[in-house]
Amino acid sequence: MQGNDLxxxxxxYAGIYVPKxxxxxxxxxxxxxxxxxxxxxxxxxxxxxxxxxxDGKPMQFEMAYWYGLIDxxxxxxxxxxxxxxxxxxxxxxxxxxxxxxxxxxxxxxxGINLYDFIGKCWIEPQPSSGLNTKTFSVNDYTSFxxxxxxxxxxxxxxxxxxxxxPIYYYLNNRTVMDALHxxxxxxxxxxxxxxxxxxxxxxxxxxxxxxxxLRGKYRVLVYSxxxxxxxxxxxxxxxxxxxxxxxxxxxxxxxFMVDGQVGGYSESRDNGKFxxxxxxxxxxxxxxxxxxxxxxxxxxxxxN
Numbered sequence: 686m687q688g689n690d691l692x693x694x695x696x697x698y699a700g701i702y703v704p705k706x707x708x709x710x711x712x713x714x715x716x717x718x719x720x721x722x723x724x725x726x727x728x729x730x731x732x733x734x735x736x737x738x739x740d741g742k743p744m745q746f747e748m749a750y751w752y753g754l755i756d757x758x759x760x761x762x763x764x765x766x767x768x769x770x771x772x773x774x775x776x777x778x779x780x781x782x783x784x785x786x787x788x789x790x791x792x793x794x795x796g797i798n799l800y801d802f803i804g805k806c807w808i809e810p811q812p813s814s815g816l817n818t819k820t821f822s823v824n825d826y827t828s829f830x831x832x833x834x835x836x837x838x839x840x841x842x843x844x845x846x847x848x849x850x851p852i853y854y855y856l857n858n859r860t861v862m863d864a865l866h867x868x869x870x871x872x873x874x875x876x877x878x879x880x881x882x883x884x885x886x887x888x889x890x891x892x893x894x895x896x897x898x899l900r901g902k903y904r905v906l907v908y909s910x911x912x913x914x915x916x917x918x919x920x921x922x923x924x925x926x927x928x929x930x931x932x933x934x935x936x937x938x939x940x941f942m943v944d945g946q947v948g949g950y951s952e953s954r955d956n957g958k959f960x961x962x963x964x965x966x967x968x969x970x971x972x973x974x975x976x977x978x979x980x981x982x983x984x985x986x987x988x989n
Contacts, residue, residue: 687721692987693728696970697916700733704895711899727904727958729983731971732916736893736924742772744920745799746790752802755793762786774889798846799914801968806846849876893924896959900930905959906986908979910967911949918963925961930954941981948978960986 693710695703707728714722734740746769750760763769767783779787798804855861856874896905907925909918936953941962951962962982967975 688724690726691723692726694730694983696731696733696972698734700730700735700916701892703728703730703733704735704892704899707903708895708898711902725903727906729906729908729986731908731964731979732910732913732969733892733907733921734916735891735921736927737773737889737891738770738927739920739923740891740916741920742776742787743769744917744923745914746787748802748914748917748919749790749794754797754802755790759786759789759793763790771889773887794914796846797914798968800847800970801910801974802912802914803966804912804968804974807848808846844877852876893927896928901955901958903958904986906962906983907960908949908962908964908971908982910964910969910971910974912966913969913971915969921961925954928954930959933957941985943977943981948975948981951982957989 693703693707707725710723710725714725746755746760746763749755763783763786767779767786776784776787796806798806853874853876862871862874899905907921909916909921911918931954933953933956936951936957938950938952940950941948947965949963949965951960953960964971964975964978964982967978972979
């Protein structure tokens with residue numbers, strides 16, 4: 686129904702476009718249109734790309750050290766000599782020694798599922814249909830991890846460590862395609878499209894500026910699977926701190942329980958309008974790996 690409460694939600698790179706969509710809707714509402722006016726209540730984002738100052742490689746490096754994946758010497762060398770801020774934009778401007786250290790870092794975390802630092806790295810066999818399962822980096826798979834438009838258009842990729850072949854086979858079954866009413870001229874489903882297929886201008890400010898523009902007008906939930914190495918909790922905590930919004934009294938970093946287990950931790954700011962929660966033991970897609978914990982956080986947020 687048109688009058689129902691509206692919440693917008695998304696994961697990962699949706700941390701860029703969900704807040705921006707909320708701002709667009711807010712702009713529309715403020716024009717006092719005579720037609721339908723959405724009853725926008727807020728938005729929810731999980732492990733969201735938000736602030737390129739800290740999101741991505743800078744906090745992946747920090748997280749890798751505290752998870753014991755790199756040694757003290759490499760950590761100290763990079764921290765002392767290399768500024769990883771805005772790495773997605775400025776990696777090529779780093780001194781050669783820093784780039785060499787970062788290449789060493791990337792080799793140290795190869796074979797780790799970067800979307801879940803404590804998760805399994807799935808080694809996919811070559812499928813019978815000839816799907817290209819070449820190994821490529823998280824930068825190739827995750828659109829926000831490198832500048833768009835740098836590669837030729839290619840399809841048929843399976844990301845390193847990602848469990849993908851069953852869904853590939855299923856969605857390329859013609860019977861399934863017919864049941865989904867996929868047109869007969871569409872002959873193939875691919876897991877990924879090369880990022881060069883999506884041409885747009887990437888803004889260094891990300892979406893962090895939207896939070897201040899919408900502050901107090903809508904409710905916001907930011908949740909973060911705490912084993913994600915692509916958009917780590919470390920970075921999310923940093924940009925939330927950069928907002929400099931005071932914590933609500935009595936709502937500071939508390940455990941929440943689900944079925945007798947610690948599901949994560951949460952805190953709120955701005956009189957409860959901004960809630961941040963971790964999803965304990967979840968990787969990049971928290972609802973996929975910790976369904977009950979994520980459900981609890983989302984349900985409690987909307988209910989309250």
